[in-house]
Amino acid sequence: xxxxxxxxxxxxxxxxxxxxxxxxxxxxxxxxxxxxxxxxxxxxxxxxxxxxxxxxxxxxxxxxxxxxxxxxxxxxxxxxxxxxxxxxxxxxxxxxxxxxxxxxxxxxxxxxxxxxxxxxxxxxxxxxxxxxxxxxxxxxxxxxxxxxxxxxxxxxxxxxxxxxxxxxxxxxxxxxxxxxxxxxxxxxxxxxxxxxxxxxxxxxxxxxxxxxxxxxxxxxxxxxxxxxxxxxxxxxxxxxxxxxxxxxxxxxxxxxxxxxxxxxxxxxxxxxxxxxxxxxxxxxxxxxxx
Amino acid sequence: xxxxxxxxxxxxxxxxxxxxxxxxxxxxxxxxxxxxxxxxxxxxxxxxxxxxxxxxxxxxxxxxxxxxxxxxxxxxxxxxxxxxxxxxxxxxxxxxxxxxxxxxxxxxxxxxxxxxxxxxxxxxxxxxxxxxxxxxxxxxxxxxxxxxxxxxxxxxxxxxxxxxxxxxxxxxxxxxxxxxxxxxxxxxxxxxxxxxxxxxxxxxxxxxxxxxxxxxxxxxxxxxxxxxxxxxxxxxxxxxxxxxxxxxxxxxxxxxxxxxxxxxxxxxxxxxxxxxxxxxxxxxxxxxxx
Numbered sequence: 001x002x003x004x005x006x007x008x009x010x011x012x013x014x015x016x017x018x019x020x021x022x023x024x025x026x027x028x029x030x031x032x033x034x035x036x037x038x039x040x041x042x043x044x045x046x047x048x049x050x051x052x053x054x055x056x057x058x059x060x061x062x063x064x065x066x067x068x069x070x071x072x073x074x075x076x077x078x079x080x081x082x083x084x085x086x087x088x089x090x091x092x093x094x095x096x097x098x099x100x101x102x103x104x105x106x107x108x109x110x111x112x113x114x115x116x117x118x119x120x121x122x123x124x125x126x127x128x129x130x131x132x133x134x135x136x137x138x139x140x141x142x143x144x145x146x147x148x149x150x151x152x153x154x155x156x157x158x159x160x161x162x163x164x165x166x167x168x169x170x171x172x173x174x175x176x177x178x179x180x181x182x183x184x185x186x187x188x189x190x191x192x193x194x195x196x197x198x199x200x201x202x203x204x205x206x207x208x209x210x211x212x213x214x215x216x217x218x219x220x221x222x223x224x225x226x227x228x229x230x231x232x233x234x235x236x237x238x239x240x241x242x243x244x245x246x247x248x249x250x251x252x253x254x255x256x257x258x259x260x261x262x263x264x265x266x267x268x269x270x271x272x273x274x275x276x277x278x279x280x281x282x283x284x285x286x287x288x289x290x
Numbered sequence: 291x292x293x294x295x296x297x298x299x300x301x302x303x304x305x306x307x308x309x310x311x312x313x314x315x316x317x318x319x320x321x322x323x324x325x326x327x328x329x330x331x332x333x334x335x336x337x338x339x340x341x342x343x344x345x346x347x348x349x350x351x352x353x354x355x356x357x358x359x360x361x362x363x364x365x366x367x368x369x370x371x372x373x374x375x376x377x378x379x380x381x382x383x384x385x386x387x388x389x390x391x392x393x394x395x396x397x398x399x400x401x402x403x404x405x406x407x408x409x410x411x412x413x414x415x416x417x418x419x420x421x422x423x424x425x426x427x428x429x430x431x432x433x434x435x436x437x438x439x440x441x442x443x444x445x446x447x448x449x450x451x452x453x454x455x456x457x458x459x460x461x462x463x464x465x466x467x468x469x470x471x472x473x474x475x476x477x478x479x480x481x482x483x484x485x486x487x488x489x490x491x492x493x494x495x496x497x498x499x500x501x502x503x504x505x506x507x508x509x510x511x512x513x514x515x516x517x518x519x520x521x522x523x524x525x526x527x528x529x530x531x532x533x534x535x536x537x538x539x540x541x542x543x544x545x546x547x548x549x550x551x552x553x554x555x556x557x558x559x560x561x562x563x564x565x566x567x568x569x570x571x572x573x574x575x576x577x578x579x580x
Contacts, residue, residue, distance in 0.1 A: 146431060
């Protein structure tokens with residue numbers, strides 16, 4: 001028995017198959033081009049395992065339609081990637097594979113990976129953010145994604161500008177929202193450099209920590225989760241987590257008694273595998289709940 | 291068969307009993323003084339219906355302990371109302387009534403009322419805020435409260451100051467958080483007047499609408515609920531809802547396609563009864579799930 005995973009990102013797709021214990025057996029990656037070209041490669045990859053596959057989990061860039069009763073369930077909807085607008089992702093897979101298909105956002109899938117096998121294991125309520133090319137977030141409570149009329153878009157929450165930060169933000173919709181201030185392109189536009197080329201002493205990191213701490217603060221007040229996990233490139237800077245903890249304490253002023261910060265605001269255990277592991281776990285779930 | 295309701299507010303308690311269809315039969319109200327004095331009146335009221343009561347729902351001011359496995363489950367915990375700190379509310383009721391007791395925050399109870407019988411009826415995900423003496427919020431997804439290490443404290447989310455608002459905020463913890471800028475005491479401190487004495491043309495209302503719209507904006511991005519309900523005194527100003535809709539649209543910039551705003555950002559259907567109805571509905575649920 002095997003499970004399949006599709007991490008469908010805006011710049012690349014990662015497909016994998018794993019055995020019953022979700023050990024990865026094979027994995028491929030290719031750039032996101034047109035739906036025709038990209039899906040041809042996806043289908044080709046999984047055809048090689050067709051006889052053994054029991055389910056496929058998809059974590060897709062969005063926005064996507066998650067409502068099972070909707071006529072466009074399984075579609076990528078109003079994405080700025082025009083070629084992929086209104087693309088019937090789940091339908092395309094169903095045409096080629098008669099299998100249970102789990103369908104969620106890329107960041108929800110990563111959240112599920114950490115919930116099932118990472119820093120969220122055994123906890124009731126888990127929130128996961130990725131701060132990279134963009135900023136996204138997903139939340140799970142007792143095994144279910146937090147959602148309603150659609151999936152969340154946590155990366156665009158409002159943040160209060162840092163007193164020394166004159167950057168007006170990079171988000172085409174909101175300017176200085178969380179993504180507009182902290183994502184990779186915002187760092188490059190602000191400094192002319194990539195994050196990895198900026199000294200750990202630069203005040204930029206204090207500014208980013210202030211914004212990320214606001215995100216953790218608002219998340220705490222809105223969801224009171226058991227853990228908040230920050231993945232993505234920015235948090236790979238080893239000095240960041242401590243700065244975020246400090247900025248969070250300064251904001252919270254002990255108003256809410258959270259779990260100890262070293263266990264509450266954390267980086268991912270599965271690192272960059274969270275998405276693939278999450279898709280596989282969702283594929284296994286999809287089979288069970290068919 | 292009857293159900294009991296206790297809305298335990300920081301300034302007053304409202305107790306009620308209702309029949310099987312949750313029609314209210316009797317209701318009393320008294321000021322919140324000491325636990326001994328106040329609870330004596332609560333117990334006395336319900337003793338009159340003891341033979342018929344099937345369950346009691348409590349919506350309490352907080353913070354409260356909601357974890358069933360915790361030794362302090364059912365306690366009011368670190369409230370600034372010193373006399374009520376570490377008060378065993380559920381335990382006190384259990385000593386006098388051998389009944390299922392539902393236990394949640396006051397604002398969660400009101401959220402549940404609207405979810406079960408008001409603007410959230412039939413919807414999957416409902417968020418309710420009250421903007422009054424304080425600001426609080428509660429969220430329900432598929433019948434369950436959104437919670438984790440504790441219940442949410444949504445009223446203290448960060449907001450970006452309005453460009454013409456020089457008020458530095460009234461929250462002893464966070465200064466200009468949502469509560470610090472929009473609650474009744476913040477209005478009085480800013481203007482020297484009560485809300486009902488301020489002209490609908492005053493720019494104050496635009497500032498408040500801007501903050502409340504930020505709350506709705508962040509709520510949309512974090513939870514994507516099916517409806518956001520704003521109760522409490524400030525939203526009783528008839529001109530406010532339209533202002534909030536406009537400010538929300540300005541912030542969102544069509545980034546997320548929400549349901550139509552007239553059905554998405556709304557005032558409560560049950561008005562000031564949401565809390566009592568919610569407690570009654572939770573009491574009925576508690577009996578079923580015993």
